[in-house]
Amino acid sequence: MKFDPRATAQMLRFDEKADRVVPPTGFTARLTLFSAFAMAFLAVFALALSMAAGRIADRWGDELAQSSTVRISAPAGEVATQTEAALRVLRTTPGIIDARALTLEEQRALLLPWFGPDLPIEDLPLPQLIDIQETDDGYDPSGLRLRLAAEAPAAVLDDHARWRRPLIEAATRLRLLGWASILLIATATAAMVTLAANAAxxxxxxxxxxxxxxxxxxxxxxxxFVRRFALRALTGAACGTLVGIIALFLIPSGGEASGFLTGLTIQGVGWLWVMLIPPLSGLVALLATRFAAIRVLEELA
Amino acid sequence: MIELENVAYSYGGGELLTDINLTVPPGSFHFLTGPSGSGKTTFLKLCYGALQATAGHVRLFDRDVRSLERDDVAILRRKMGVVHQDCQFLDHLPVTENVALPLAVSGQDAGGTDANLKELLAWVGLTARADAYPPELSGGERQRAALARAVIMSPDVVLADEPTGNIDWEMSKKLLTLLVELNRMGKTILVATHDLGLIRAAKAQVQTRVLRISNRRLQTAGVDL
Structure with a gap:
């Protein structure tokens, strides 16, 4: 039996009499239902993981790409002078929109998550931080470093690239891992349905x-056989997807400080992908059963 | 209608049938006899395209089986009703649905055929057993249900493999009466059997040709039958 798209489409057409010719029960029915349920449940999580990783990668990329920091590490008496010198250099550097020294309160806020509110920040030899906002085209970091070295030797430029790149790469890889998991889940579903269809x-x-x-x-x-297995996979996957969505809602929200784990949710168009899980499972089951049926019918001929 | 030309069939390294030549003309009544294991069932399977000859040509309705796709054979088989000794039903469906199965698989709607179905069940004497399931039927009832299923598409040919193998003589005579009726309607009948009493009873009612498989070859049987 050659592959014929029209014949495959015909297989989906409801035909009560044709559906009755195969005995209705058997362990293969339960196996298909359970496999589709479990795989859809896992697919929801893989999708959520992939999307959360994608959001983080985008956020880190967007938020950090156009900002840099200059750190002034000088003896207490020279901090103000070095800061002024560095600000002068920065404000005359092409590609920089604004450069501003952080206040003591802002530096305290940065340290708050690690040291708590009672830190006597005034008594600590903390470096002065200067926040830089760049234009879309950015500046030339090598040139800026040379100018800072000449006019404010205590200033150290940190353009975030050093630690931002691996984080974005990690998040991007995590996103790909999520999609790869979905692909593996689809393959495993096809394999299990094929086994069940072969047995049936x-x-x-x-x-x-x-x-x-x-x-x-x-x-x-x-x-x-194909209609029966596709319907079972569709039903199992719909239940698995629903339970997966409920489980996602049960993960505690991180509120404004939402991190990776607490941000494991589906948002916006992501719901469209989730809604596609049951019909795609049905389609995978249809193709897998058709493949198995063709093979078995050839063998039995 | 059915033509076999120099047909041979081998299986598992051994030749079951060899040098078979036969033409079954429309409206004829043939019996095929021979000892158990002589190849009667294999011969019938060659005649309805369930097996492919390993040599020679089998032509069904002027088409060489070897040149046909499986789906083409399936379509040809709708012109041929087959009755097996073990009947082969779908045990989870009632008699009516089993009898109507050829209509269902050929995409013919039951609309308008309900009356035909009832008439057919009455003809084989199974009206009262229409809603029974195959495992609930006696041997004779199963054979009659199988015959009803074989003829529901009004086939040109009816092939029966040991149709009286599991039933008593009274029931065998009833079944023969149905086959003779079909033949008088113009259907071609080919029955494989080792029941010589059945052949004699048939010869008393209708003109038949009796063939025998002996030593892997097809022969015309003698008049001693």
């Missing part, structure tokens, strides 16, 4: 013999 076809060799005896074409015989 083998168990119904007598049914196939009777159908052939009365003049049934292979397409008719295959379609009776």
């Amino acid at each position: 076809l083998a168990a119904n060799a007598q049914v196939i013999a009777v159908l052939r005896l009365v003049g049934a074409k292979d397409t008719y015989i295959a379609s009776a």
Whole structure:
């Protein structure tokens, strides 16, 4: 039986009589339902993981790409002078919109998550930080470093590239890992449905013999199995997706300080992908069962 | 209608049938006899395209089986009703649905055929057993249900493999009566059997030709039958 898209489409057409020719029960029904349920549940999480990683990669990329920091590490008496010198250099550097020394309060806020509110920041030899906002085109970091070295030797430019790049790369890889997991889940679903369909076809060799005896074409015989398995996979995947969504909602929200784990949610168009899980599972089951049916019918011929 | 030309069939390294030549003309009534294991079932399977000859040509309705796709064979088989000794039903469906199965697989709607179906079940004496399931039927009822299924598409040919193998003589005579009726309607009948009593009873009612498989070859049987 050659691949014929029209024949495959016909297999989806509801035909109550054709569906009745295959005995309705068996362990393969439960196996397909459970496999589709479990795989859809995992797919929801893989999708959420991939999307959360994607959001983080985008956020880090957007938020940090156009900002830099200059750190003034000088003896207490020279900090103000070095800061003024550095600000002068920065404000005359092409590609920099604004440069501003952080206040003591802003520096305290930065340290708050690590040291708590009672830190006597005034008594600590902390470096002065200067926040830089860049234009879209950015500045030339090598040139700026040379100018700072000449006019404010205590100033150290940190353009965030050193630590931002691996983080973005990690988040991007995590996103790819999520999609790879979804692909693996789809493959595993296909494999399990193929096994279940093979078992069902083998168990119904007598049914196939009777159908052939009365003049049934292979397409008719295959379609009776294909529709049944596709429907079971669709049902199982719909339940798995629903339970997966509920489980996602049960993950505590991190509020404004939402991090990676607490941000494991589906947002916006991501819901469209989630809604596609059941029909795609049904489609995977349809193709896998058709493949198995063709093979078994060839063997039984 | 059915033509076999220099047909041979081998299986597992051994030749079951060899040098078979036969033409089954429309409206004829043929019996095929021979000892158990002589190849009667294999011969019938060659005649309805379930097996491919390993040599020679089998032509069904003027088409060489070897040149046909499986789906083409399936379509040809709708012109041929087949009755097996073990009947082969779908046990989870009632008699009516089993009998109507050829209609379902050929995409013919039951609309308008319900009356035909009832008439057919009445003809084989199974009206009262229409809603029973195959495992609930006796041997004779199963054979009659199988015959009803074989003829529901109004086939040109009816092939029966040991149709009386599991039933008593009274029931065998009833089944023969149905086959003779079909033949008088113009259907071609080919029955494989080792029941010589059935052949004699048939010869008393209708003109038949009796063939015998002996030593892997097809022969015309003698008049001692």
